[in-house]
Amino acid sequence: MTWRKLLKAFPTVILVVDILIRIVSVAVVPRNRRPSSAMAWLMAIFVAPIPGSVLYGLLGSTKLPKDRRDKQREINSLILENTQGLDNRVPxxxxxxxxxxxxxxxxxxxxxxxxxxxxTRLLPDYAGSIAAMTEAVDAAERYVHVEFYILTRDESTFLFFDALKRAHDRGVKVRVLYDHWATIRNPQGRVTRTWLRDAGIRFEEMLPFHPTKGMWRRPDLRNHRKIVVVDGDVAFTGSQNMTDPSYNKRGNIRRGLQWKDLMVRVDGPAAVGLNALFITDWYSETDELPTDAEAEPLVERRTGDDAYECQVVPSGPGFDGENNLRLFNALVYGAQERLIIASPYFVPDESMLYAITTAAERGVDVQLFACEVADQFLVYHAQRSYYETLLRAGVRIFLYEKPIVLHSKHFTVDDDVAVIGSSNMDMRSFSLNFEVSLMVRGAGFVDQVREIEADYRAKSHEITLDGWLTRPAPLQVLDNVARLTAAVQ
Known part of the structure; x- marks a missing residue:
């Protein structure tokens, strides 16, 4: 009798739960969230209340645990305390x-x-970049700090790993960080972890996701930074992961896909700034502050036409704001003559879309380099949905020809300022990933980036508004549907 009553009441219970979920979601979801993101989540929950609410519970928050954010604030306070007065050194x-x-x-x-x-020295060649980092590690005397989103020992990177082993064997402190989820999913990820352990090199996984071990957080909050620091004197950063240019994936190899990236070598105090980011991430994962790298002075070391002003800009869910998005928007609004952007995953939020289209409409020469082919299905189609708006505003769009995946992430503003780093111009990089950007002021550096942009242009084809509007209707629908997923953050 009891079971019959329960079965009879079941539809009513489901209806009540359904209504409660909708009411609660309207009150909870919009809190401290962009309207577009809130509407997307609410739409998902209203269409499928129970699955939608479960998904929101798993992926709805972009914040890390409080203790992790407290560590970031602690490091920020230390940096501010130890760099007082340095702002006045720049003319x-x-x-x-x-x-x-x-x-x-x-x-x-x-x-x-x-x-x-x-x-600085730009490193646009994939193998050449790995060789430059290997050479720097071989010259290390005190410490080597390595941090990558994807870190694998394979046919393209084994010389770098061998250099780490040599450094470790001669007494250099070698510390390695890699993103847990991104690296372990790579076909060579587990092999790499075993190699590091056998080599005796200290390594830690960033943002480990082990629910069965109590290590739980939103699984797609990732550390996307790429940093190598040697002795606090030399550092490398940019878009390139420490892995084969095919990412060791059968699908990429079958399609002939090869990644093209841009790294920069920095000699000078900016290397100390990049090291501070490594120390922050090491401290966040281990509760340890490396004592051999704490007291590096942020001081000017070179003067002349080839010496540039640099500012390291960290961003990610450990911060209260979206540092990279705010930087990018500020620079876009500052552009007076020319703005050239390279971003493989270009899915801007409303503020960035308005900033870029406004720049074009006020007469700035705005150019965007993206990929003709990509590895991320939804992102690829979502970014294509923005091309019509950009083209109508006067933005010139160049698609780098396949099978090369243009993975570089940088942009230049007029003839004065450039930014290079790990950050894409999409909501994942703005809200979900830890990123690093290096802002450089100096005409000489911008000229170097311009040469790389010219090379991209020669290997790309420019799309036009008329041509873009004639693409097949099913593709247009797919692009527009994919765009809806961009706001669900």
Whole structure:
């Protein structure tokens, strides 16, 4: 009799739960969230209340646990305390009038100062970049800090790993960080972990996701940074992972896909800033502060035409704001003549879309380099849904020809400022990933990036509005549907 009553009442219970979920979601979901993101989540919950609410419970929050965010604030306070007065070392008479406010924005959000006296070398060749990092590791005397989203020992990277082993064997402190989820999913990820353990090299997994061991957080909050620091004197950062340019994946190899990236070598105080990011992430994972790297001075080391002002800009869910998005928007609004962007995953939020289209409409020469082919299905189609709006505003769009995946992430503003780093221009990089950006001021550096942009242009084809509007209707529908997923963050 009891079971019959329960079965009879079951539809009523489901209806009540359904209504309660909808009511509660309207009150909870919009809190501190973009309207577009809130509407997307509410639509998912209203269409399928129970699955939608479960998905929201798993993926709805972009915040890390409080203790992790407290560590970030602690490091920020230490950086601010130890860099007092450095802001006055940079001459402002030759800077664009808007540049000082951008520097202050970065300082407020990410704590790092703008420091002169850096020399740089761009590394656009994939194998050449690995060779340069290997050479730097072989010259290490005190410590080597390595941090990558994807870190695998394979046919393309084994020389770098062998250099780490040599450094370790001669007494250099070698510390390695890699993103747990991204690296372990790679076909060579587990082999790499075993190799590091057998080599005796200290390594830690960033943002480990082991629910059965109590290590639980939103699984797609990831550390996307790419950093190598040697002795606090030399550092590398950019878009390139430490892995084979095919990412060791059968599908990529079958399609002939090869990744093309851009890294930069920095000699000078910016290397100390990048090391501070590594220390932050090491501290976050281990509760340890490396004592051999704590007291590196952020001081000017070079002068002259080849010495540039650099500011390291960290971002990610450990911060209260979206540091990279705010930096990018500020620079876009500062552009007066030319704005050239390279981003493999270009899915801007409303603020960035308005900033870029407004720049084009006020006469700035705006160019976007993206990929003709990509590895991320939804992102690829979502970004294509923005092309019509961009083209109508006057943005020129160049698609790098397949089978190369243009994975570089950088942009230049007029002839003064460039940004290079790990951050895409999409909601994942703005809200979900830990990223690193390096802002560089100096005409010489911008000229170097311009040469790389010219090479991209020669190997790309430009799309036009008329041509874009004639693509097949099913593709247009697919692009528009994929766009809806961009807001569900």
């Amino acid at each position: 402002t008479d030759t800077q664009p009038p808007w540049f000082g406010t951008v520097v202050q924005l970065n300082r407020t959000l990410g704590a790092m100062p703008l420091i002169p006296g850096n020399t």
